[in-house]
Amino acid sequence: MSVDRAAYQQALRADGEAIAVAGRRDLGTQVPSCPGWTMHKLLAHVGRVYRSVGRHVAERATQMIPADQIPRPPEGNAIVEWFEDGHRFVQEALDGADPDDAVWTWAGPNNMAFYFRRMAHETAVHRWDAEAALGEPTPLDPDLSADGVSELYELVLPFTVANWDVALPATSLHLHRTDGDGEWLLVNDSGRIRMSHQHAKGDAAVRAGGAELLLLAWERIGLETPGVEVFGDAGTARAWFALSR
Known part of the structure; x- marks a missing residue:
C-alpha cells in the first residue's frame, strides 16, 4: 500500500492533536496497551521522540544527536x-524537508522519507493507545495502517x-487484509x-482489516478481537506479534 507525503503529514498533525486532547482529559489514567504507563508517560515519550526527530531533521544531522541533548519532559500538567x-x-521541521535529503536515522534508509513515515505511524499507534485508555478509540485509517504493517516488518523489527x-519464530505467518489491498x-x-x-x-x-492487522502486529489487540480470523497454528501468529513488545 503506497502512502504519499501529504497523507503522512496529515496523519501526524491530526493524531498528534488527538493525543493532546486525551492528555488534557486525564494525565493520571493508566494506559493498558502500554503496561506501566500513565497518560503523562505517553505524552512524555512521544513528545521527546518529536524533539529528537525534529532536531535531526531541522539540522540535517548525519550523525546521531545524543539522547542527553534532548530535553527531558516536565512533571504535572x-x-x-x-x-x-x-x-x-x-511538523515544522518536516515541512521544510525534502524526502530525499540525507539525515541520520536509527534503522535506515538514511533520508527524510524515513521520518515522514515513522512519525505518522508512531503517532497513530500512540493516539490509539491514548484514546483506548479513556474509552472507545476512533478507528485507525486502514490504508495508513496497512503501510504501518509493512514498515514494521521492513524496518522496525x-x-x-x-x-x-x-x-524469530521458526514457522511462517501470512497476513491478509480484508478491507483493501x-x-x-x-x-x-x-x-x-x-x-x-x-x-x-x-x-x-x-x-483482518488494515487497522486491526496493525494493532495485532503491535500487540495492541488480541486474536480474539471481532473481525479477526485465524487459520492454522494460532501460536505462530502470537509469536510473530510478540516480536513488537
Missing part, C-alpha cells in the same frame, strides 16, 4: 503544552532483531525477517 510544542516542532538478542508473508530466513507481499500459504494465516 505542563506536559501537555510541552507535548504540543514538540508536535509543532517536528529487522533493526530490533539485528541489534538485540531476539529469536495488502498481503504479507513473514518468514524466518536464517534468523532474519524476510517479508514479501504475496498470496502464499504460511504455517498460520490471519485475516
Whole structure:
C-alpha cells in the first residue's frame, strides 16, 4: 500500500492533536496497551521522540544527536503544552524537508522519507493507545495502517532483531487484509525477517482489516478481537506479534 507525503503529514498533525486532547482529559489514567504507563508517560515519550526527530531533521544531522541533548519532559500538567510544542516542532521541521535529503536515522534508509513515515505511524499507534485508555478509540485509517504493517516488518523489527538478542519464530505467518489491498508473508530466513507481499500459504494465516492487522502486529489487540480470523497454528501468529513488545 503506497502512502504519499501529504497523507503522512496529515496523519501526524491530526493524531498528534488527538493525543493532546486525551492528555488534557486525564494525565493520571493508566494506559493498558502500554503496561506501566500513565497518560503523562505517553505524552512524555512521544513528545521527546518529536524533539529528537525534529532536531535531526531541522539540522540535517548525519550523525546521531545524543539522547542527553534532548530535553527531558516536565512533571504535572505542563506536559501537555510541552507535548504540543514538540508536535509543532517536528511538523515544522518536516515541512521544510525534502524526502530525499540525507539525515541520520536509527534503522535506515538514511533520508527524510524515513521520518515522514515513522512519525505518522508512531503517532497513530500512540493516539490509539491514548484514546483506548479513556474509552472507545476512533478507528485507525486502514490504508495508513496497512503501510504501518509493512514498515514494521521492513524496518522496525529487522533493526530490533539485528541489534538485540531476539529469536524469530521458526514457522511462517501470512497476513491478509480484508478491507483493501495488502498481503504479507513473514518468514524466518536464517534468523532474519524476510517479508514479501504475496498470496502464499504460511504455517498460520490471519485475516483482518488494515487497522486491526496493525494493532495485532503491535500487540495492541488480541486474536480474539471481532473481525479477526485465524487459520492454522494460532501460536505462530502470537509469536510473530510478540516480536513488537
